[in-house]
Amino acid sequence: MQISLFTLEFNKLIMIFVKTTLNSYKKMKRICNFIIALMSVVCMPSHIAATEPIAKHVVFIGLDGWAANTFEQSNIPVLKKLASEGALSLSKRSVLPSASAINWASIFMGVPTEVHGYLQWGSKSPELTQPEGAVKEHGILPTIFQVARQQHPNANLALFAEWDGIKHLVDTLALNHFEEPKLEEMVSRSSEYIIRHKPELIAIVFDRPDHPGHDSGWGSPEYYEMMTKVDSYIGEIVDAVAKAGIYDQTVFVITGDHGGIDTRHGGTTMDEMLSPFIISGRGIKHAYKIPELIMSPDITPTIAHILGLIPDNIWTGRAPLSVFK
Numbered sequence: 001m002q003i004s005l006f007t008l009e010f011n012k013l014i015m016i017f018v019k020t021t022l023n024s025y026k027k028m029k030r031i032c033n034f035i036i037a038l039m040s041v042v043c044m045p046s047h048i049a050a051t052e053p054i055a056k057h058v059v060f061i062g063l064d065g066w067a068a069n070t071f072e073q074s075n076i077p078v079l080k081k082l083a084s085e086g087a088l089s090l091s092k093r094s095v096l097p098s099a100s101a102i103n104w105a106s107i108f109m110g111v112p113t114e115v116h117g118y119l120q121w122g123s124k125s126p127e128l129t130q131p132e133g134a135v136k137e138h139g140i141l142p143t144i145f146q147v148a149r150q151q152h153p154n155a156n157l158a159l160f161a162e163w164d165g166i167k168h169l170v171d172t173l174a175l176n177h178f179e180e181p182k183l184e185e186m187v188s189r190s191s192e193y194i195i196r197h198k199p200e201l202i203a204i205v206f207d208r209p210d211h212p213g214h215d216s217g218w219g220s221p222e223y224y225e226m227m228t229k230v231d232s233y234i235g236e237i238v239d240a241v242a243k244a245g246i247y248d249q250t251v252f253v254i255t256g257d258h259g260g261i262d263t264r265h266g267g268t269t270m271d272e273m274l275s276p277f278i279i280s281g282r283g284i285k286h287a288y289k290i291p292e293l294i295m296s297p298d299i300t301p302t303i304a305h306i307l308g309l310i311p312d313n314i315w316t317g318r319a320p321l322s323v324f325k
């Protein structure tokens, strides 16, 4: 009896000891976590601080060869409605040369030609040595998809590209889904995806109106006809976003890689270098004319800002902050 009483008291003492130790361990852990959190805030340079997300979803639509000087004359009611409900610049400037791979690389990597090193319209790999240490584990400079994947590991990220050159300019390994549909299937495939997966970021890159530009000329009737067709496709994509129930949580970012003159581009005229830039949706000012200069490398930091992602240190582009409410 006495032994069992002693055992009882001893057990109580042990329990008190364990509880006290546990409590102080928990307290210590809490204090350590607080110090670590405080240190990370204090030590984080202000230019790489994450911001509160503007929206949960971004739909990026790229139009190859979309020239700014054709915007007003075009019969593009969907794009004009998005622009009037959101913000518009008709001075989005390409990097040089004003050609496709060079500018899509800048658009997705947030850096100019001199940094990403893709120098030809159809470059599949960089022709310049890229900055030391900048190439990430997927063998490519940090794109918007890679940064979104790192910081939001469970995010659904997708890319639909009509031109088969795009896949060399993004890290497809960071994506949940990558596809190269023909023009006729671009909308049905990407719309289905939006409705089914409600992606955090989907990029839909049309290889138009570049084709009628090269065949018949920038500003030709065929060019305007194609713009009207692409506009109706974009209307279907907007409908899919509404059907998915995420319209109120989405920002649309729409631009071109370069413009064109006669039947060519790649040169230094403003006809070739300027494209429209539209940003429209949650948290974006209405009927706003964007005063900031916007260039191809600014697209990726803009998308990052909307999604509340910390920009990669190598990105030289920046979001046009005045467009946000």
Ligand SMILES: [Zn+2]
Pocket (backbone or CB within 6 Å): 064, 065, 099, 100, 101, 210, 257, 258
């Ligand atoms: Zn192009």
